[in-house]
Amino acid sequence: MYDLATRRHALSLLDHGRSLNSVSKETGISRAAIRAWQVRIEPLPRMNQTQCTAPPDPAAYSYLLGLYLGDGCISPHPRGGYHLRIACADAWPGLIEQCRAAILAVRPSDKVYVLQRQGCVAVTSYGRHWPCLFPQHGPGKKHERRIALDDWQQEIVDAHPWEFIRGLIHSDGCRITNWTTRMVGGVKKRYEYPRYFFTNKSDDIRKLCTDTLSKVGVQWTITARGSDPFNVSVARKESVALMDAHIGPKY
The missing domain is CATH 3.10.28.10 (Homing endonucleases)
Structure with missing residues (x-):
């Protein structure tokens, strides 16, 4: 993982006439990575009225x-x-x-x-x-x-x-069926219940998800994967039903 400053430094060495091999050896960065940065390092344009119009749909x-x-x-x-x-x-x-x-x-x-x-x-x-x-x-x-x-x-x-x-949900999410067992009258019974997950490493993207879920009335919680809170979970019956009505499973 390399930050933007590291990438620009490697490219500046190339700009001063250094070979790809020598820059790779000095920085410890693979030649393939540096080669890819040569076309990806500069910011790409953002939307304005002269570049493109708003999406038609x-x-x-x-x-x-x-x-x-x-x-x-x-x-x-x-x-x-x-x-x-x-x-x-x-x-x-x-x-x-x-x-x-x-x-x-x-x-x-x-x-x-x-x-x-x-x-x-x-x-x-x-x-x-x-x-x-x-x-x-x-x-x-x-x-x-x-x-x-x-x-x-x-x-x-x-x-x-x-x-x-x-x-x-269709990209980084899923709808699964969890199950648990309970003793009822001395008999162990199995209960199944559906839930939705959205899993993403980006705190910002997870927040975009949870903010939008809250706006449409879906209750959610954050669950950890190991020590990392990567999962957005929707498990309450009413919220799962609302998701089913508008999202549904992948197919």
């Missing part, structure tokens, strides 16, 4: 935003433009199709294709406006930098909260 955008914050990334193309990639597990073909449909609704003029990876596919779209549509991108992993919505994004999420929550 705000509900689809809200869903896609949730998918992006969970399992998405943006990377520049060497010849210009950018790739948006959303990782979707092979086990959920319906999710792959929903992701593809959301991308087309947000950017009807951009093509969408699927790249097979081990255990998953990357639903991918090339275009020039993905960075300004998702200004949360940047160098490094999402949980290593601040994630906050722009005002125009928050307005869309406020107008379409369930679509945003659905995107988060």
